Amino acid sequence: MAEADFIARLRALATHPAARGLMDDAAVLGDLVLTHDMIVEGVHYLATDPPADVAWKLVAVNLSDLAAKGAEPVGVLLGYPLRDASWDAAFADGLTVALARFAVPLLGGDTVSAPVGASRMLGMTAIGRSADAPDRRGARAGDGLWLVGAIGDAAAGLAIARGERDGPDALLAAYRRPVPLLEEGRALAPHASAMADVSDGLLIDATRIAAASRLSVTIDLDAVPRSPALDAFAGDDRAARLAAATGGDDYALILAAPPHAAAAVVATGAIRIGGFVAGAGLTLFDRDGAVPLPDRLGWEHG
Amino acid sequence: MAEADFIARLRALATHPAARGLMDDAAVLGDLVLTHDMIVEGVHYLATDPPADVAWKLVAVNLSDLAAKGAEPVGVLLGYPLRDASWDAAFADGLTVALARFAVPLLGGDTVSAPVGASRMLGMTAIGRSADAPDRRGARAGDGLWLVGAIGDAAAGLAIARGERDGPDALLAAYRRPVPLLEEGRALAPHASAMADVSDGLLIDATRIAAASRLSVTIDLDAVPRSPALDAFAGDDRAARLAAATGGDDYALILAAPPHAAAAVVATGAIRIGGFVAGAGLTLFDRDGAVPLPDRLGWEHG
Numbered sequence: 001m002a003e004a005d006f007i008a009r010l011r012a013l014a015t016h017p018a019a020r021g022l023m024d025d026a027a028v029l030g031d032l033v034l035t036h037d038m039i040v041e042g043v044h045y046l047a048t049d050p051p052a053d054v055a056w057k058l059v060a061v062n063l064s065d066l067a068a069k070g071a072e073p074v075g076v077l078l079g080y081p082l083r084d085a086s087w088d089a090a091f092a093d094g095l096t097v098a099l100a101r102f103a104v105p106l107l108g109g110d111t112v113s114a115p116v117g118a119s120r121m122l123g124m125t126a127i128g129r130s131a132d133a134p135d136r137r138g139a140r141a142g143d144g145l146w147l148v149g150a151i152g153d154a155a156a157g158l159a160i161a162r163g164e165r166d167g168p169d170a171l172l173a174a175y176r177r178p179v180p181l182l183e184e185g186r187a188l189a190p191h192a193s194a195m196a197d198v199s200d201g202l203l204i205d206a207t208r209i210a211a212a213s214r215l216s217v218t219i220d221l222d223a224v225p226r227s228p229a230l231d232a233f234a235g236d237d238r239a240a241r242l243a244a245a246t247g248g249d250d251y252a253l254i255l256a257a258p259p260h261a262a263a264a265v266v267a268t269g270a271i272r273i274g275g276f277v278a279g280a281g282l283t284l285f286d287r288d289g290a291v292p293l294p295d296r297l298g299w300e301h302g
Numbered sequence: 303m304a305e306a307d308f309i310a311r312l313r314a315l316a317t318h319p320a321a322r323g324l325m326d327d328a329a330v331l332g333d334l335v336l337t338h339d340m341i342v343e344g345v346h347y348l349a350t351d352p353p354a355d356v357a358w359k360l361v362a363v364n365l366s367d368l369a370a371k372g373a374e375p376v377g378v379l380l381g382y383p384l385r386d387a388s389w390d391a392a393f394a395d396g397l398t399v400a401l402a403r404f405a406v407p408l409l410g411g412d413t414v415s416a417p418v419g420a421s422r423m424l425g426m427t428a429i430g431r432s433a434d435a436p437d438r439r440g441a442r443a444g445d446g447l448w449l450v451g452a453i454g455d456a457a458a459g460l461a462i463a464r465g466e467r468d469g470p471d472a473l474l475a476a477y478r479r480p481v482p483l484l485e486e487g488r489a490l491a492p493h494a495s496a497m498a499d500v501s502d503g504l505l506i507d508a509t510r511i512a513a514a515s516r517l518s519v520t521i522d523l524d525a526v527p528r529s530p531a532l533d534a535f536a537g538d539d540r541a542a543r544l545a546a547a548t549g550g551d552d553y554a555l556i557l558a559a560p561p562h563a564a565a566a567v568v569a570t571g572a573i574r575i576g577g578f579v580a581g582a583g584l585t586l587f588d589r590d591g592a593v594p595l596p597d598r599l600g601w602e603h604g
Contacts, residue, residue, distance in 0.1 A: 002387030007413060009394035016377055016407035027409035029376065029429070032334070036379040036411045036427050043415050075318055077329065077338040079381065079425040085304030092311035105318035107329035109338045111309060113345050115421050121414070123381040123425035125338050127331070 003300075023212045024136045025065040025196055026128075033128040035065035038079075041120040046161055051087045052094025053176040054122070059098040061199065062126035063180035064251040068197040070189020071128030073182065075107035079123030081114035102182065132189055139194040139213035139256035145274035146255050146265050148184045150174060151202050152230050152240075155247020170229045178251040185253055187268045191261040201248040201298020206274070207282045209256060216279030221245065221286040223273040238286060248299045305602075325514045326438045327367040327498055328430075335430040337367035340381075343422040348463055353389045354396025355478040356424070361400040363501065364428035365482035366553040370499040372491020373430030375484065377409035381425030383416035404484065434491055441496040441515035441558035447576035448557050448567050450486045452476060453504050454532050454542075457549020472531045480553040487555055489570045493563040503550040503600020508576070509584045511558060518581030523547065523588040525575040540588060550601045 007022070014022045018029040026035035039061065041047050045054050059076065066073055076099070082088055099106060107127070114120065157175025160167040180197075188195060194213055198205045202224065210217035221241045234240040256276055257265045265272075284291035309324070316324045320331040328337035341363065343349050347356050361378065368375055378401070384390055401408060409429070416422065459477025462469040482499075490497060496515055500507045504526065512519035523543045536542040558578055559567045586593035 002390065003384050003413070005387075006382075006384060006390045006394055009391075009398070010380070010408060010411075010413070013398060013401055013408040014410070016409060018377065019407060019409045022408075022410060024410075027377070027379065029409070034379060034409060034427070034429065036381050036425070038381040038383070038412045038414045038425060040383060040414050040416060040420075042417045042420075074331065075320060075329070077336060077427060078312070079338050079340040079423075081340070081342060081423055082305050082308060085307075088304065088308045089311075092308055096311070096315060099315055105321060106312060106315040106324075107318060107321045107331070107336060108316070108324060108326075109312075110340045110425075111305070111312070112340045112342050112423070114342060114423070115344045118342075118344075118421040118423075119417050121381075121383055121416070121420075121423035121425075123338070123340060123412075123423075125336075125379060125427040127336065 020135060025068045028069065028133045031129050031131060033066055033069045033071040033130050033133055035062055036123065036125045037061045037065065038121055038123045049161065049176060051090035055091045055094030056098040056177050058122050058124050060178045060180050060251060062124045063102055063182060064197040066126050066128035067180045067182045067185030068195050068253055069130050069133035070185050071130035071133060072186065073102060073104045074127045074129055075105045077107055077125040078109035080111045081120055082111055083114040083120060130189060134189055134192040134195040136194055136196050136209055137212040139209055139215055139276045141215055141276055141278045143193055143256035143258050143276045144272045145206060145217060145219065145276060146257055146270040147252055147273045148268060148270040149181055149250060149252025150227055151224050151250050151252055152244025152247055153227055154178060154249035155244065156230055156233050167233050168229050171233060175249060178249065180251055181253050184268050188253065188255055188265065188270065191257050191264045192255040193257060195253060195255040198250040198252040198254055199248060202245040203282060204298030206254055207297060210276060215276045216281050216283065217274060217276050218283040219274035221284055221291055223271065225271055238291065242294050246294055246296060246298050322437060327370045330371065330435045333431050333433060335368055335371045335373040335432050335435055337364055338425065338427045339363045339367065340423055340425045351463065351478060353392035357393045357396030358400040358479050360424050360426050362480045362482050362553060364426045365404055365484060366499040368428050368430035369482045369484045369487030370497050370555055371432050371435035372487050373432035373435060374488065375404060375406045376429045376431055377407045379409055379427040380411035382413045383422055384413055385416040385422060432491060436491055436494040436497040438496055438498050438511055439514040441511055441517055441578045443517055443578055443580045445495055445558035445560050445578045446574045447508060447519055447521065447578060448559055448572040449554055449575045450570060450572040451483055451552060451554025452529050453526050453552050453554055454546025454549055455529055456480060456551035457546065458532055458535050469535050470531050473535060477551060480551065482553055483555050486570050490555065490557055490567065490572065493559050493566045494557040495559060497555060497557040500552040500554040500556055501550060504547040505584060506600030508556055509599060512578060517578045518583050518585065519576060519578050520585040521576035523586055523593055525573065527573055540593065544596050548596055548598055548600050
């Protein structure tokens, strides 16, 4: 409740149209797309995660916001608390690999001293350019809800990273080394009436598009694609599908697109998983009929 | 040493010309100026500092980097760890006041959960526009070293905030509510061959301009202006002048400017405190002759 108050206070400061009312993944200033994400030790990653993977994730979560706006990355700024030389060196290795992988230069930032034992809070700002950045608020009644990317693999990978279960490397990698869908985002942006990345969970992120667009969204849980690795790991029943759809950290893209854009959207590899209609809220169904909404649709702070 | 290694690693990633080799206060991409500063509880501010002042300072240190590039602010992105509702609310109050004072909109950012008891690490990215952003690397032999703003007041204010001594509100305010010299920066930029803000200490920041420009800098310690409040608080002897020149947190501007620009520079209120010549390093003097360099020229991480 206090957190909601704080965000409402920030929203009151976000009067510039580029801020999009803080309802979007990124600020859009002319053709510039600007996003800033923080990841916190013990919240967004485990203290035991390899530092190179943490660097990768910091880059990936920021670039995923650019992907959701159809943007080409221009560069990043890093906010980094120095704390431990060997961890820092391994982080630098991972940062080098991740920036090279996505061909993004480091443009600046800040390194600061951190108190001994302080939980690391790592910040990154990513800057991109997009000729036509879709807005989270732009879905229209009659649009389909489309998805490109994997859902649920990362949440399964988190359970493996936590040592709760053994599981395949592919799922662990989905959690530790998510891949922002930059190319897909650029291909989809011209056809999308709204687009966002799935960071906090498919159900909550789809609901946010609906709320920002003042619509209701319906999702066919069976239509949400699953990897063979996830089916083998978690099974395929309704509980497993709900867990995947609320797990978060997926960095898939979801979008609203009108029926006439279907062929272009399908060509990118996206799959139709639902649609938008007049109203409010989320409706779920599967082969067995209506699905009661779970208590938790995803992470409230991701 | 390990920190220097880490920064050298980052520098290797900063291959884009906009990064200016990470030698500058900000990245400069066309007419855009981009900076990201972090401030850390217990390092850049005291846990007992009022949250509204911490918000002010976060805004001010970022806008000061824009001032040093002669930029007009466009907006800011905030990276904020939520930890305590009453602190957060007071921070929001201060943020509202600071952004209104400098007429800067919030464009976006990220709020995250922080572990209980974690030291806050607050990030801000500021975006500005400047037609002609001076480079820290641009000083030329024969240029004067000019200063606009107060030196030493903030370090005295820190001693007061720490309870080490009683002192006037004006000095405490210089520490808690520094004012970025945006207007002066815009007026000076067309005449400056190099410019930077004084965040880590006058001596270290002037030496950084010299090093980035492959020159030597000479400073007349007696020419560095002092406020009457500082003279009354700390006295006026060499030790007091050295303390002021190494104290940091001033958010004054220093610049290199050629002799023919002197009249235009004076018109902004700047004062000549030294000059650049061929060579390397820092030379200090005062009315009594050469001044041995202090062990510490300022903060290595500010």
